[in-house]
Amino acid sequence: MAKAKGWRELPCGAIITDMAAVKENKTGAWRSMRPVWDKEKCKQCLMCWVYCPDSSIVVKEGKVIGINYEYCKGCGNCASICPAKAITMEKERK
Amino acid sequence: MILAKTGNEAMAYAMKQINPDVVAAYPITPSTEIVQLFSNYVSDGEVDTEFVAVESEHSAMTACIGAAACGCRVMTATASQGLALMHEMVFIAAGLRLPIVMAVASRSLSSPLNIHGDHSDSLASRDSGWMQFFCETVQEGYDTLIQAVKIAEKANLPALVAIDGFILSHCQERIETLDDQAVRDFLGVRQPQYNLLDWRNPILVGPATLQDYYFEFKRGEIEGMNQTLPIIQAVQEEFGKRFGRTYPVLEEYRCEDAEAVLLLMGSACGTCRVAVDRMRAQGKKVGMVKLRVYRPLVWQLLKESLSKFKRIGVLDRADAVNSYGGPLFTEVTSVLYDLKEKPQVYSYVYGLGGKEFSPDDAIAVFEQVLSGKKDEFVTYVGVR
Numbered sequence: 001m002a003k004a005k006g007w008r009e010l011p012c013g014a015i016i017t018d019m020a021a022v023k024e025n026k027t028g029a030w031r032s033m034r035p036v037w038d039k040e041k042c043k044q045c046l047m048c049w050v051y052c053p054d055s056s057i058v059v060k061e062g063k064v065i066g067i068n069y070e071y072c073k074g075c076g077n078c079a080s081i082c083p084a085k086a087i088t089m090e091k092e093r094k
Numbered sequence: 095m096i097l098a099k100t101g102n103e104a105m106a107y108a109m110k111q112i113n114p115d116v117v118a119a120y121p122i123t124p125s126t127e128i129v130q131l132f133s134n135y136v137s138d139g140e141v142d143t144e145f146v147a148v149e150s151e152h153s154a155m156t157a158c159i160g161a162a163a164c165g166c167r168v169m170t171a172t173a174s175q176g177l178a179l180m181h182e183m184v185f186i187a188a189g190l191r192l193p194i195v196m197a198v199a200s201r202s203l204s205s206p207l208n209i210h211g212d213h214s215d216s217l218a219s220r221d222s223g224w225m226q227f228f229c230e231t232v233q234e235g236y237d238t239l240i241q242a243v244k245i246a247e248k249a250n251l252p253a254l255v256a257i258d259g260f261i262l263s264h265c266q267e268r269i270e271t272l273d274d275q276a277v278r279d280f281l282g283v284r285q286p287q288y289n290l291l292d293w294r295n296p297i298l299v300g301p302a303t304l305q306d307y308y309f310e311f312k313r314g315e316i317e318g319m320n321q322t323l324p325i326i327q328a329v330q331e332e333f334g335k336r337f338g339r340t341y342p343v344l345e346e347y348r349c350e351d352a353e354a355v356l357l358l359m360g361s362a363c364g365t366c367r368v369a370v371d372r373m374r375a376q377g378k379k380v381g382m383v384k385l386r387v388y389r390p391l392v393w394q395l396l397k398e399s400l401s402k403f404k405r406i407g408v409l410d411r412a413d414a415v416n417s418y419g420g421p422l423f424t425e426v427t428s429v430l431y432d433l434k435e436k437p438q439v440y441s442y443v444y445g446l447g448g449k450e451f452s453p454d455d456a457i458a459v460f461e462q463v464l465s466g467k468k469d470e471f472v473t474y475v476g477v478r
Contacts, residue, residue: 004306007313012250013191014311015288016298 027054031074033089037067041086048078048087095271101262104236104269105171105197105255106131110141111277112243114195115166115284118146118157122176123209124259125199129171151176155183155194162192163299165286167243171197173259177215178203181222184252188223189315190299193246193253193284197239200228200360201259202447210448211259213360213411217388217421223315225253225322226388228359232257232267234386237339240272243281245329249322250287258361258411260448272337280336322390341386344395348374349381349403354463357383357400357426358409362444362451366409369456380460385422393429400426401433407440407463409475419472440468444475451475 016022042064049057049064056072058065067078079087099107105128109117117136119129136145144161148154151172162168172180177198187194200216202208216226227242229235235257242253257263272280288297303311326343334340347363348370349355356366366382373380383399383406385392400406410420417424419441427439440463445451455475462468 005310007310007317010307010310010314012287012314012318013299014189014301014303014307016301017288017295019296019298022298022301 026070027073028068028070031069031072032092033074033076034069034092035067035072035074035076035078035087036090037064038086038088041084043084043086045083047081047083051077051081053077097269097271098266099232099236099269100127100264100266101232101235101257102127102199102264103131104232105239105257106135107271108236108239108277109169109171109197110135111272111274112167112169112240112281113141113278114143114169116144116146116158116161116168117170118148118154118161118168119170119172120148120151120154120176122151122173124201124211124263125171125173125176125197127263128197128199132171151179152183155180155187158194159183159187159190159192160290162187162194163190163290165284165289167247167284168192168194169196169243170194171199173199174201174203174209174215177219181219184219184222184224186300187252189311191250191315191318193243193250195239195242195246195252196224196254197235198254198256199259199263200256208447209259211261211263211361211411212446212448213256213258214413214446216254216256217412217414219254220389220421223251223319224389225249225251225319225326227253227255227386228388229255229257229262229386230361230363230384232262232265233269233339234341235262236269236271237333237337237341240277240280241329241333245322245326247284248325248329249318251318251322256360261361270339276336280333319390323392326387326390343385343387343392344399345384345386346399347382347384349383351379352381352403353379354405354407354460355381355383355400355403356407356409356456356459356463357385357422358411359385359388359422360411362409362411362456365451365453366456368453369460372453373457373460378460378464380464388422391425391429396426396429397433400430400437403437405438405440405463405466407442407459409442409444409459411443411445413443413446438466441472442475443472449476
């Protein structure tokens with residue numbers, strides 16, 4: 001992490017224009033429920049990718065290939081929207 | 095043009111001339127007519143505004159915030175419980191540094207239910223980070239609302255323009271309006287620093303900041319407010335040069351050689367002018383100090399003005415229950431604390447829930463301040 005900035009250096013209204021900085025804040029630790037993706041049941045409709053608020057559905061060449069647990073907060077939107085029930089929410093274990 | 099307009103009509107007319115990009119509002123007495131009349135202008139195609147009729151004041155302010163973050167010029171109007179229901183979002187608008195302008199027909203807060211004028215709603219929003227203007231007349235309300243758009247956009251802070259509920263909002267006055275084009279030339283087009291809908295330049299609005307950055311961002315917001323006085327004065331001056339009407343942030347009325355002055359905000363300043371004139375006619379040395387801007391707190395100007403007087407009555411049209419005097423009183427006494435020779439300052443709370451405050455009431459307050467004989471620390475004027 002870079003040195004913490006002083007108040008004079010911060011953007012007016014806490015507007016973040018450097019989206020790369022957002023990547024530093026790994027929100028995966030907030031998760032209590034974990035989405036588990038079943039490759040076999042997945043129809044590749046990409047609805048989970050559309051609805052994920054944290055861009056945590058990993059897509060390669062137009063196809064879902066997994067979930068990025070470094071940022072996934074476990075909100076469950078993907079499991080809720082999935083028409084094929086290919087994503088299930090499971091308890092995080094320590 | 096010279097027109098007869100109520101406060102609400104004048105505020106709606108100013109909004110029509112400002113022609114904001116977005117207005118989101120939910121009507122509430124006594125400001126209902128502002129939104130209702132403005133929606134007529136929308137329906138008649140006299141403005142280009144996107145009018146969002148929302149389901150509550152909380153949603154109204156939320157929609158205003160979203161639109162303002164997209165670079166729009168945004169306005170709304172509310173009062174009382176409506177402003178109270180907005181409370182959460184009002185702070186967010188300021189924290190995001192969005193120049194939203196809100197007309198408030200200032201009134202009491204329930205309970206008990208009362209729809210009439212006092213400053214309880216606006217002053218309860220004091221710490222939200224909005225600039226606050228209190229107007230004496232309908233004309234001042236109209237002019238201030240137009241000025242506030244420019245001030246807010248220069249300061250990157252929202253502004254609340256209060257006219258006293260019913261006393262101004264529902265009473266007709268002769269006002270001089272400006273030409274539509276003159277208002278639009280004065281304001282120009284908002285130049286936003288960013289636009290939330292610009293997908294080519296993505297931004298994050300409203301991030302979570304914890305122990306590491308919250309305080310630093312708040313410090314920046316506070317500095318934003320600290321820098322607003324010169325902006326307000328510059329806009330007032332420009333308005334005065336263009337249109338011939340100007341309102342000082344702090345006005346001294348017949349204060350030369352005054353032995354006692356009353357300090358107050360809003361429509362009762364007009365009442366006090368009458369009281370001062372009557373007492374001056376009898377040879378009594380009294381004057382009035384009118385404070386037009388409550389936030390930013392113009393402590394430098396207050397100190398400079400009030401240090402000249404020996405006896406000062408501070409009149410509050412709201413009460414901060416069990417504080418050491420009314421809301422304006424406590425701030426004024428703080429401002430004067432480090433003076434070597436302190437004036438005597440007396441606290442009066444008046445006119446809650448629209449209770450009549452007449453020139454005779456003001457004269458009675460003046461007489462008491464002149465005499466220095468006051469039994470209660472806070473006097474509740476006219477309470478049986």
